[in-house]
Amino acid sequence: MASHEEDCSPDTLAFMELAIQQAKLAMDSLEVPVGCVIVEDGKVIASGRNRTTETRNATRHAEMEAIDILLEHWQKNGLSKLEVAEKFSNCYLYVTCEPCIMCAAALSILGIKEVCYGCANDKFGGCGSILSLHLGSSEPLKSHGVPQGKGFKCTGGIMASEAVSLLRTFYEQGNPNGEEGCDITASCDVQFALIVSSKASQTSGSTGNALNMHTYSLILTYIWVLSQVQNQKLTVENI
Amino acid sequence: MTQIEIEIEIEIGGKSSTFQTSLPYRPTNNNPLVTLLYQSPHSYILLCLYLCFYYSIQYIHSIFIFHKLIFCVSLYACIVNVFASIIDPKLANTLIRLLNQIAPLENLRHVKRIRKKQLEGGKTELLVILCLASENDSHLDTMQHDVRELFNSYQLSAFITKVCKFPASSKEEWEEQCKLWPTSYHPPTYNIDGITGFNEEDSQSVFSFMRFAVELAKSGDGLVTNAAVIVDPSVKKVIASARDEICSWNIPTNNQTSSFKQPDTCISQSNSNRIIAHDTLPSNGSTSKLKQLCTGASCLYPWRWSEQELYMPNSSCWHPLRHAAIVAIECSAARDRQLFPDLGDNEDKSFELDHMHSSTSSPAKRQNLENVEDTEKLDTLTEGCHSVAARPYLCTGYDIYLVWEPCTMCAMALVHQRIRRIFYAFPNPNAGALGSVHRLQGEKSLNHHYAVFRVLLPEEVLSVEL
Numbered sequence: 286m287a288s289h290e291e292d293c294s295p296d297t298l299a300f301m302e303l304a305i306q307q308a309k310l311a312m313d314s315l316e317v318p319v320g321c322v323i324v325e326d327g328k329v330i331a332s333g334r335n336r337t338t339e340t341r342n343a344t345r346h347a348e349m350e351a352i353d354i355l356l357e358h359w360q361k362n363g364l365s366k367l368e369v370a371e372k373f374s375n376c377y378l379y380v381t382c383e384p385c386i387m388c389a390a391a392l393s394i395l396g397i398k399e400v401c402y403g404c405a406n407d408k409f410g411g412c413g414s415i416l417s418l419h420l421g422s423s424e425p426l427k428s429h430g431v432p433q434g435k436g437f438k439c440t441g442g443i444m445a446s447e448a449v450s451l452l453r454t455f456y457e458q459g460n461p462n463g464e465e466g467c468d469i470t471a472s473c474d475v476q477f478a479l480i481v482s483s484k485a486s487q488t489s490g491s492t493g494n495a496l497n498m499h500t501y502s503l504i505l506t507y508i509w510v511l512s513q514v515q516n517q518k519l520t521v522e523n524i
Numbered sequence: 525m526t527q528i529e530i531e532i533e534i535e536i537g538g539k540s541s542t543f544q545t546s547l548p549y550r551p552t553n554n555n556p557l558v559t560l561l562y563q564s565p566h567s568y569i570l571l572c573l574y575l576c577f578y579y580s581i582q583y584i585h586s587i588f589i590f591h592k593l594i595f596c597v598s599l600y601a602c603i604v605n606v607f608a609s610i611i612d613p614k615l616a617n618t619l620i621r622l623l624n625q626i627a628p629l630e631n632l633r634h635v636k637r638i639r640k641k642q643l644e645g646g647k648t649e650l651l652v653i654l655c656l657a658s659e660n661d662s663h664l665d666t667m668q669h670d671v672r673e674l675f676n677s678y679q680l681s682a683f684i685t686k687v688c689k690f691p692a693s694s695k696e697e698w699e700e701q702c703k704l705w706p707t708s709y710h711p712p713t714y715n716i717d718g719i720t721g722f723n724e725e726d727s728q729s730v731f732s733f734m735r736f737a738v739e740l741a742k743s744g745d746g747l748v749t750n751a752a753v754i755v756d757p758s759v760k761k762v763i764a765s766a767r768d769e770i771c772s773w774n775i776p777t778n779n780q781t782s783s784f785k786q787p788d789t790c791i792s793q794s795n796s797n798r799i800i801a802h803d804t805l806p807s808n809g810s811t812s813k814l815k816q817l818c819t820g821a822s823c824l825y826p827w828r829w830s831e832q833e834l835y836m837p838n839s840s841c842w843h844p845l846r847h848a849a850i851v852a853i854e855c856s857a858a859r860d861r862q863l864f865p866d867l868g869d870n871e872d873k874s875f876e877l878d879h880m881h882s883s884t885s886s887p888a889k890r891q892n893l894e895n896v897e898d899t900e901k902l903d904t905l906t907e908g909c910h911s912v913a914a915r916p917y918l919c920t921g922y923d924i925y926l927v928w929e930p931c932t933m934c935a936m937a938l939v940h941q942r943i944r945r946i947f948y949a950f951p952n953p954n955a956g957a958l959g960s961v962h963r964l965q966g967e968k969s970l971n972h973h974y975a976v977f978r979v980l981l982p983e984e985v986l987s988v989e990l
Contacts, residue, residue: 342857343918343940344850356843366842370830386964387936390957391845394826394933408969409936415969416962418932434955435827 293443297401300324300379301444304403307334307347308381308451314339318451321347321380323355325372331355348380348388352395373397381448383441386411389418392437399438403448412439603704604632604689605657607667608639609680613650619678620652626670627655634691636706653705657684729760734947734979737925738986740765741821748986750821752852753925754943763922764855768822769846770829822847823931826955849926849934853941856919918942927986929956929978935964943974949981 293301300322307320311334320334333350337343355376359369373395378384381403384392389411392400405414412419421436611619620637629635639651655671664682667675675682687705692698698709722730733755741751749768756763822829822844829844916922919941926948930938935957938946946958957964958976965976 337940340857341860341918342854343942344853344937349845352845353843360841366830366844385936385940387933387940390826390931390933390936394829394844396827408971409939411932411936415967416932 296327297379297443300329300377301381301401301403303329303332304347304379304381305444305447305451307332308448311335311347312451312455318455319347319380319382319448321351321378323351324377324379325375330376331358344387346385346388348378348384349391351378352391370396377401379443381444381451382406383410383412383414385409386416386418389416393418393421393435396435397437399440401440401443403441403443404445404452405441413441603686605684606632606635606687607654607657607664607671607682608651608685609654609675609682611650611652611678611680613648615678616650616652619674622674623652623654623671626674627668629653629656632656632687632689634707634709635687636708639706651685653685653687654680654682729757730947730977730979733762733923733925734949734981735985736762736765737927738949738981740767741927742986743767744820747820750823750848750926750928750930752848754852754856754919755923755925756921757923757945758921763919764852764859766848766851766855768820768848769851770822770844771842821928823849823926823928823934823956824952824954826931826933845933847931847934849924849930850937852924853919853937856922856941860916920944923947928952929958929960931955932957932962932964935962938974939964939970939972942972945975945977947977947979949979949985950983951978 303322304320307322308318309320311320312318314336316335316338318335321332322329323331331351331354333347333352333354335347336345336350339345355372356369359372364372374397376397378392378397378400379402380400383402383404383406384400385406386409400412400419402412407414409415411417418434419437419439421434616638623637629637635653637653641649641651643649654675655668658666664672667682674680685705688701688707692701692707692709695709698707701707701709733753737751737753740753741748743751744767751765751767753765754763755761826844826847829842919938921944923945924938924943924947926934926946928950929948929952930946931952932955935946948958951960953960955961964970965973
């Protein structure tokens with residue numbers, strides 16, 4: 286997935302340079318310096334930068350900003366959903382940092398054609414670092430034809446050093462707004478609990494009647510899973 | 525397959541019994557699943573404890589609380605031997621300094637080096653850990669060389685004692701540990717509220733907020749969508765609420781009003797628990813109809829947005845990513861900006877001035893500034909219950925109630941926004957990211973972790989009453 290700079294076309298580098306400009310704009314506004322541009326037919330049609338601090342909405346990443354611009358623009362031009370989907374399937378995203386899990390999922394939902402990013406995102410990355418959402422769903426289509434996750438082509442490591450140095454400068458100054466990067470060193474324990482209403486257990490006709498129903502109007506079953514395993518199916522037997 | 529031995533202590537109403545058992549340990553899987561079935565003599569509940577071991581089997585050393593039943597799962601491997609010695613209190617400082625230099629307890633930072641023991645007659649005795657002892661050979665010769673020198677020069681008398689190898693992960697566990705040898709306890713930075721139980725009041729508010737979310741999900745024109753309700757659990761107040769808005773989102777005013785609306789059943793009288801659960805069970809509505817209705821929930825079929833033309837023919841404004849959770853986050857951010865407008869406006873030239881106002885958050889000082897427009901605006905907007913000091917950092921400390929398990933995008937958005945707990949009613953087998961397809965709450969690398977709870981409701985609650 287990673288590629289070296291010498292392999293990149295001049296166009297790719299030029300677009301990434303524009304994304305870095307956006308990241309610098311973010312930095313000037315005391316935002317985490319990440320920027321992006323969206324390209325269709327060799328032309329930049331939207332750009333975006335982080336606005337999480339300004340909006341106090343931590344989901345306002347550069348990608349989301351650029352996507353919103355496009356959606357608004359295309360709808361103003363009267364494009365239908367199908368036409369917009371068609372448009373997205375011809376778009377390239379150039380972003381200075383690997384899209385996070387949220388953005389990668391959003392890009393998959395929109396069905397973007399290709400993503401080129403600068404540095405990897407070891408903490409949140411959704412294109413290979415933590416999850417690999419760009420690969421789409423490996424499962425075949427379900428029988429009733431529900432579309433599964435769409436994949437997209439993804440290339441990393443383009444002008445990564447520039448992207449990293451921006452981020453490093455920002456964090457060395459000290460992020461005035463967030464607590465990014467200093468949160469949790471403790472290992473994560475997964476907590477998963479099922480709240481079972483007593484009503485539900487009664488109607489299911491189980492051994493529930495033997496319980497002190499008046500004492501425990503709720504059965505709280507804690508399944509404390511210390512795991513980071515995915516797709517772990519949890520079942521409660523015979524409550 | 526190897527077996528590991530564990531000791532289980534069960535305490536019911538003061539009576540405690542201990543038994544030992546072996547459990548299978550599957551080293552092939554990084555996270556071996558150990559299933560422990562125990563039939564409680566008290567209530568005939570078959571309780572399944574699924575312990576997924578993390579890294580290694582030794583990592584689990586926890587106390588599970590199940591109402592009044594305490595399950596103490598302790599592992600022999602969690603205890604290490606150390607050399608300890610009784611010392612003269614006058615020498616304590618010198619010895620500890622020396623010992624920390626020559627034999628620091630690197631991997632036992634949670635273990636206190638010194639222990640004070642109360643003797644009869646009000647006397648105290650000081651014990652100090654000298655160094656680690658080997659597992660099998662407890663002879664003094666195995667002691668580290670320079671510790672031995674120290675030991676000889678101060679003429680100490682060493683003995684073997686046991687300490688806990690891993691830091692406690694709960695207060696209860698810590699209390700247990702301290703019986704062995706005192707340790708320090710730092711409550712985890714991630715939230716584990718609820719894991720030790722919901723009391724009746726908490727359970728009630730969970731149910732009423734979930735019911736609020738379900739009602740919101742059904743409030744559309746026949747189409748059930750996902751709904752999200754962000755709640756500040758400390759005051760049991762709705763911060764923001766939203767439905768899916770992928771088809772039409774031209775309703776900002778509607779959002780505004782619903783953002784501050786309280787569910788009327790918020791804090792109801794005790795003993796109404798079952799009634800609330802019961803109320804939400806209208807029994808009409810067939811399953812096939814439900815299935816059709818549920819396709820309105822965008823988290824269930826996030827990739828289907830381009831096909832959904834038929835559901836909302838008159839939509840002028842649409843957005844494939846405006847899932848309920850995303851919209852709710854936006855609402856709460858908007859509320860934050862509205863209630864606490866003087867912070868974070870970086871471009872504003874009066875930033876510094878505003879900042880000064882914000883630092884004068886005590887009521888007395890604010891009185892002096894009552895002519896200042898900003899301050900007045902702030903006071904009226906805060907409805908008298910929010911001070912600037914109470915300004916939240918994103919959604920820290922807030923809970924969210926979702927009818928369906930969120931998709932990957934929404935689940936990650938909730939990580940970004942620092943939601944404390946997620947409650948959802950129905951799983952999302954297609955795209956769910958809290959266990960169905962992915963499990964974000966278990967991704968160790970993320971910088972925030974929420975606790976996830978599923979509130980079991982019958983599917984019939986979704987049927988729209990006509």
